[in-house]
Amino acid sequence: DIQMTQSPSSLSASVGDRVTITCRASQTISTYLNWYQQKPGKAPNLLIYAASTLQSGVPSRFSGSGSGTDFTLTFTSLQPEDFATYYCQQTYGTPYTFGQGTTLEIK
Amino acid sequence: QGQVVESGGGVVQPGRSLRLSCAASGFTFISYGMHWVRQAPGKGLEWVATIWYDGSNKDYADSVKGRFTISRDDSKNTLYLQMNSLRAEDTAVYYCARDRVGGTSDYGVDVWGQGTTVTVSS
Numbered sequence: 001d002i003q004m005t006q007s008p009s010s011l012s013a014s015v016g017d018r019v020t021i022t023c024r025a026s027q028t029i030s031t032y033l034n035w036y037q038q039k040p041g042k043a044p045n046l047l048i049y050a051a052s053t054l055q056s057g058v059p060s061r062f063s064g065s066g067s068g069t070d071f072t073l074t075f076t077s078l079q080p081e082d083f084a085t086y087y088c089q090q091t092y093g094t095p096y097t098f099g100q101g102t103t104l105e106i107k
Numbered sequence: 108q109g110q111v112v113e114s115g116g117g118v119v120q121p122g123r124s125l126r127l128s129c130a131a132s133g134f135t136f137i138s139y140g141m142h143w144v145r146q147a148p149g150k151g152l153e154w155v156a157t158i159w160y161d162g163s164n165k166d167y168a169d170s171v172k173g174r175f176t177i178s179r180d181d182s183k184n185t186l187y188l189q190m191n192s193l194r195a196e197d198t199a200v201y202y203c204a205r206d207r208v209g210g211t212s213d214y215g216v217d218v219w220g221q222g223t224t225v226t227v228s229s
Contacts, residue, residue, distance in 0.1 A: 001169070034215035036152075043202055043219035044144075044152060050214055055207075087152050091213050094157060094166040096142075101151040 002026050002090050006099035012107040017078045021102045023071045023088035032092035035064055035073045038101075039084045047086075048073065078104075109134035109218045111186075111203045116223030119193055127223055129186040129203030134218070136184040137161075138209035142216055143177060143188045145199035145225075155201070156188065160210055171197075193227045200224050 003026035013019050023033065031051035036044040046055045048064040051071055061076045075082055083106050088099040115127040129141070143155040156167045156177040165177050176189040186203055201223050204216035 032213055036215075038152075043222060045219070046207065046215050046217045049207060053214075055215075055217060089152075089154070089215065091215060094154075095168050096154040096157065096212065098152040098154065 001095055002029060002092060002097055004088055004090055004097050004099040006086075006088055006102045008102060009100065010103040010105060012105045013078055014107045015078055015080055017075075019075045019078055019104065021073045021086055021104075023066075023073070023099050025069045025071075025090055025092075028068045029090045029092035031067045032090055033064075033066065033071045034089045034091060035062075036087045036089065037082075037084050038087065044087065080106075109205060111205060111218055111220040113201065113203045113220040113223040116201065116225045118226045118228060120229050121194060121227055123193055124189070124191045125193060125225060127188040127190065127201055127203075127225070129188075129220060131184045131186065131205070134205070135209070136179075137181045140206040140210070140212050141177075141179060141186045142204045142206070142212070143186075144202045144204055144216075145197075146202070146222075147196070147199040150199075153199070157212060158186070160206075190225070193225075195227050198225060198227050 005024045033051045035048040038044040052064045085101045085103045142157045158177045174192045178187045203220045205218040207214045207217040
């Protein structure tokens with residue numbers, strides 16, 4: 001099985017900050033990497049698919065990059081509504097494993 | 108865009124069975140692969156099972172293989188998860204989700220339900 005490891009597990013930041021979250025796969029997954037945002041008590045929401053393509057309706061302050069085993073999710077300027085938990089997921093092959101999550105908190 | 112609505116969760120004793128349903132609307136159900144994803148209390152997301160758009164292939168997490176069965180009834184636009192031999196560690200919110208692109212799971216899932224809660228406890 002492909003293991004997905006996110007870092008950091010949690011992060012404190014301020015509105016307006018530029019922030020980067022990292023996701024590493026235990027083996028190469030090309031660009032079969034997706035990012036989700038989840039707010040408490042809500043279902044996840046797809047932000048980015050294929051490592052770098054923004055899902056329709058997602059603000060352009062979100063961006064993704066990477067290929068192979070190392071990927072990043074970047075927020076160019078954090079907004080109050082961005083404080084949530086973020087998960088990466090590989091869809092290179094089953095089981096479609098998720099990272100353990102990164103919780104973004106307000107400083 | 109589409110919508111999916113889960114049902115069937117509840118409290119069940121260890122070793123018993125439960126069947127979850129996911130009613131789909133607003134999109135051509137037969138064109139999309141579907142998934143179950145769960146989240147234990149205070150924990151992260153765990154992919155549980157996938158069924159291809161045509162039902163020809165099903166995959167399961169090792170943690171549920173042999174106990175859970177994913178299926179679909181295209182005539183009813185409904186996805187199911189039959190859960191047998193339930194354990195305490197199966198306690199979670201179970202989400203139904205749709206592939207973003209019909210015919211492939213490569214590009215994530217973009218339609219999620221609100222989730223249904225399963226609690227396994229004596």
